[in-house]
Amino acid sequence: MALQKLSDADVKKVLAEQSEQRRNSVQKANELLLLLHQDKDVLIQQKINPLYLWVNAKKHEQEPNLLNKTAKAFMHMDDASMKAGNGSRYALLTYKLLLGAHATAKANALLLKTIENLERYSADTLNANHYADQNMLAYAWYLKYQAEKPADSVKALQYLSKAARCSPATTKEKAHASYYDRVFLHSKESYREEFIERLFNSGDDTQALKVFVDHVNAGLDNIDEITKIV
Known part of the structure; x- marks a missing residue:
C-alpha cells in the first residue's frame, strides 16, 4: 500500500508539534536544574552550580553585567565545586560567551584563571580526572593561542x-x-x-x-x- 503524501499543512503541523515538544523538554530541564541549584545539600550544590551558572549566562548572553558576575563566580569557585561539577568546562564555555559580548578583558582574566586551575588539577596524580583535566588544559591553551594570534x-x-x-x-x-x-x-x-x-x-x-x-x-x-x- 502506497504511503499517503503529506500536505503542506500536515508537514507544518508535525514540525510545530515537534518544536513544542522540544520547548517543553527544555523548560522541564531548566525547572529541574533550578530545583537542584536551590537544594541545600552541599554535594548537590557542588555538582550542579557550575552547569547552572553557564546555562543562566547563556540565557542572558547579551547582558554584560550578568556575564561578568558569572565570570567572577567561576574565578572564585572552590576546588571542590570545580572538580565535582566540571567547572573548568563551564568556565571555558562562559569565556566564549564573554568574547561574544566583546568583554575581552574579563574573558582573558577568566581564561588565565581556568588555565591556572587546570594546571594544578592535571599535575595532581591523585586526582582521578587528571588526564581529562590535562586534555581540557590543551584546549584552554589553544583558546589562548587563538586570542593572541592576531596581535603577536x-x-x-x-x-x-x-x-x-x-x-x-x-x-x-x-x-x-x-x-x-x-x-x-x-x-x-x-x-x-x-x-x-x-x-x-x-x-x-x-x-x-x-x-x-x-x-x-x-x-x-x-x-x-x-x-x-x-
Missing part, C-alpha cells in the same frame, strides 16, 4: 606549543571523560599536528627551531609522532 604570531605559537604539549600522547591519556568535554566545547583530541604544521610554516626558522626543541625536550615520548608529521 610568535607569542601565539608558544601557546599553541603548550596546547600540543598537553595533548594526549598515549591511549591512557585519552581519558573517556574528555569525549564529553569535546562535545560541549567543540574542541579537538590533539593539537600536536596543528602545532607542527604552524611551526614550520611560520617563516621564522630560528624561533621555530627554538620552540620545536623546547617541545621535544618537554615530551620525549612524542618524538616518533613528531617525526612522522614532519
Whole structure:
C-alpha cells in the first residue's frame, strides 16, 4: 500500500508539534536544574552550580553585567565545586560567551584563571580526572593561542606549543571523560599536528627551531609522532 503524501499543512503541523515538544523538554530541564541549584545539600550544590551558572549566562548572553558576575563566580569557585561539577568546562564555555559580548578583558582574566586551575588539577596524580583535566588544559591553551594570534604570531605559537604539549600522547591519556568535554566545547583530541604544521610554516626558522626543541625536550615520548608529521 502506497504511503499517503503529506500536505503542506500536515508537514507544518508535525514540525510545530515537534518544536513544542522540544520547548517543553527544555523548560522541564531548566525547572529541574533550578530545583537542584536551590537544594541545600552541599554535594548537590557542588555538582550542579557550575552547569547552572553557564546555562543562566547563556540565557542572558547579551547582558554584560550578568556575564561578568558569572565570570567572577567561576574565578572564585572552590576546588571542590570545580572538580565535582566540571567547572573548568563551564568556565571555558562562559569565556566564549564573554568574547561574544566583546568583554575581552574579563574573558582573558577568566581564561588565565581556568588555565591556572587546570594546571594544578592535571599535575595532581591523585586526582582521578587528571588526564581529562590535562586534555581540557590543551584546549584552554589553544583558546589562548587563538586570542593572541592576531596581535603577536610568535607569542601565539608558544601557546599553541603548550596546547600540543598537553595533548594526549598515549591511549591512557585519552581519558573517556574528555569525549564529553569535546562535545560541549567543540574542541579537538590533539593539537600536536596543528602545532607542527604552524611551526614550520611560520617563516621564522630560528624561533621555530627554538620552540620545536623546547617541545621535544618537554615530551620525549612524542618524538616518533613528531617525526612522522614532519
